[in-house]
Amino acid sequence: MLKNTFTIFFIFLLSHACFSQRAADQKISEQLLENTSSRPKLVVGIVVDQMRYDYLTRFENKFGEGGFKRMINEGFNCKNNHFNYVPTYTGPGHASVYTGTTPKYHGIIANYWYDKESKERVYCAGDSKVQSVGTKANSGQMSPHRMQTTTFGDENRLFTQMRGKTIGIAIKDRGAILPAGHTANAAYWFHGKDEGQWISSTFYMNELPKWVKDFNKEHSVSKYLTTWNTLYDISTYTESGPDLNNFEGGFKGKETATFPYNLDDLKDKNEGYEILKATAFGNNLTTDFALAAIEGEQLGKDDYTDVLALSYSSPDYVGHNFGVNSKEVQDTYLRLDKDLERLLNYLDSHVGENNYTVFLTADHAAIDAPAYLQSVRIPAGYLxxxxxxxxxxxxxxxxxxxxxxxxxxxxxxxxxxxxxxxxxxxxxxxxxxxxxxxxxxxxNxxxxxxxxxxxxxxxxxxxxxxxxxxxxxxxxxxxxxxxDPSFISYSRTGSTHGSGLNHDTHVPLLFFGKGIEKGETLQKTSITDIAPTMSALLGTSFPNGSTGTPLEFVLD
Known part of the structure; x- marks a missing residue:
């Protein structure tokens, strides 16, 4: 009898404890929902790899109304936005945008650098301790472990008790991994060669999700290997130099760097599917995958803010190959404008017009080919x-x-x-x-x-x-x-970047969507201001190494 009474009493205590825990969990959830009700359901950070600010103004008359112009006209345009450090490379740029600080603190000092302890060259996202997921190649052995500070996505994950998701996407691994941060649910990048697959690493998962497998299967990259011709009549591309000139690289297997480019014919001499990276169609592929991610991960569908870190890598490949004054660069940005419009329209219909916030910037800009500058008597050259x-x-x-x-x-x-x-x-x-x-x-x-x-x-x-x-x-x-200014270590064709001069530091900064004021400013802003501004919008802690300043005039 005593034993049965004790058992009943124990069961009562256990059930009461479970009920109390459920009640506590419910209360925490209600508090989190109350705290997040005024915040966007989804933040989309867009980093365009190698975008000068003057692309917004130079190509303005050729842009449609739903892409760059929509963000400018309905959002906030920071016209005097700069990187506040050197070198202006891809790895440091992406890290700085999302951590709100510079290489001095986040530690990503270049894409590759000499490691003084191991006495070897290391890659900013390389990690031999993890394995590839989605390919047998070692291109998946990547993680953010060399980045020493948190991102605003990390802080959002902590704030929402890991309920808010973070997904990183880019053709370049570093463009996906560093922005996504340390706590990301996933980062995906493109492995070309003879596979043409979106992949990841065991830092995030042991197997690709079904939606990624389906995308790789159903969206064969072969369909992007079409003929690259100009979107509009090439004679109307008056904002760029002549199509045939001495300052562009081009593709192996084609005698001149001129439109059109039959990518299917050229792929075998240009590392297979790798050729897509250096064309405007790389942006189409990236956008298609981003839309699949929004659907597959159900981003922006609950009351906890999600973060999509989206980087467009192809403009950098195009710029390096053809130079910033090329018809190829102009066409790439006119087509990217269409991709941006497509993305915004998808967000309108799938997340809701007043439920998401977008910012758009770049990881660096680029210099005109010094050979071209020399031809018009501007001091420039090669080291x-x-x-x-x-x-x-x-x-x-x-x-x-x-x-x-x-x-x-x-x-x-x-x-x-x-x-x-x-x-x-x-x-x-x-x-x-x-x-x-x-x-x-x-x-020099x-x-x-x-x-x-x-x-x-x-x-x-x-x-x-x-x-x-x-x-x-x-x-x-x-x-x-x-x-010396405008002297670079590079080939005599194409463009590069890395300096602290305005042609490398001056990049766009556009804010758009929920919580954003409509307007513009010529007040100088820094790339490190973006992360604390997003943190202020979300009401979270700033990234732990952030040195930037929230742009109060941007927020509604």
Whole structure:
């Protein structure tokens, strides 16, 4: 009898505890729903890889009303938006947009860099500890583990008790992974070659979701391997240079870099499906996959804000190949405008017109091909690293009677062998300064600074300030070099980026949708202001390393 009474009493306590826990969980859910009711159901962050601000104004008359123009006319346009650090590369750019800080703090100092501990070159998203998902190739061995701070998507995940989703999508792995952050539900990128598949890594999952498998099966990338001709009559493309010129790269197997391009015929000589990356159709593929993700993941369908980090990688490939003044770049942006319109219309119908917020920016801009600039008498040119390296090597050997004091030279930085310097009884700071004084005398070298200067002197303006915000004491080199303006290390065709000059730092910043004011400003804004602005809109904590300022005038 006593035993039965105890059992009944225990069951009562257990059921009461379970009921209390359910009630507590219900109360937490109700509080979260109350807190999130005024927030957008979905935030879509769009980063266009290699987009100059003047593309918005130069191609304006050719854009439709539903893409870029809709965001400008119905949203907020920050016309004087810049990167506030160097180098202006893809990895650092995507990380900075979403973390609200610079390489000085988030640690993504370049796409690739020399790692001073392992003594090897590392990739910003590379991770040998994870495995590919969706392919047997090693192109899936990626994660955000080298990024040292959180993104606003991470903070939204924490705020919603992991109920709000974050999905990253880009053709480039780094364009999907770094924006998605550390807590993302998934990041997907495109593996071309002979497969043409969207893939991921075991950092996120062990198997691709059904909707991704279905997309890979049903949306065969072969359909994008069509003929790339201009969207409109090429004679109307008066905002770009002549189609036939000496400043473009083109594709293997085609004698001239001129329209049209039969991609199916050219693919075998251009790494198979990889050719899609360097065409406007890469953006079509990305948009199609993004729409499938919104549906497959049911983004924006509940009361907890989701984040879609969407990056358009193809404009960068096109720009590198053909140059910023090419007909190919113009056509790519006119077609991207159509993709943007398609995306916004889909969001209207599937999430609701007043239920989502979008921002659009770029990870960097780009310079005109220096060969073209030279042809119109603007100072520009190409760096001869071979000659510079030989002279510098001779200087080091003559000065210090040693040939191994320099471990690596990359990203315009010199990495010294500190153990060797110590073993020889040399003073590190003195060696750094001696190199500074040597390199500043070289042709096409504009400025040189030591790591000691970067760490001990506060710069507030100019290129020195940008260098300092890109300098990471743990990861950057001992000596930092700035080439002459508009001098690059690149082929004589196509365009590149990386400097702190306006042609690389000035990028669009458009806000649109729920919680956004209508307007524009010429007040200078920084790329690092985007993440804290999104955090302010969502009412979450700022990313833990954020140094940007919320743009109060953008928010409704």
């Amino acid at each position: 001869d690293f071979k000659q510079t390296r030989e002279r510098f090597k001779a200087f080091m050997e003559e000065t210090y009677k040693a040939s191994d004091l320099v471990e690596n030279i990359s990203n315009n930085q010199v990495f010294l062998n500190r153990e060797k310097i110590k073993a020889l009884g040399l003073n590190l700071q003195n060696v750094q300064e001696a190199i500074v004084n040597e390199l500043i005398s070289y042709k 070298v504009d400025k040189v600074y030591s790591a000691t200067t970067m760490a001990t002197t506060q710069f507030n303006t100019g290129i020195e300030s940008l260098m300092q915000m890109g300098y990471n004491q743990k990861r950057s080199g001992d000596v930092l070099i700035v080439p």
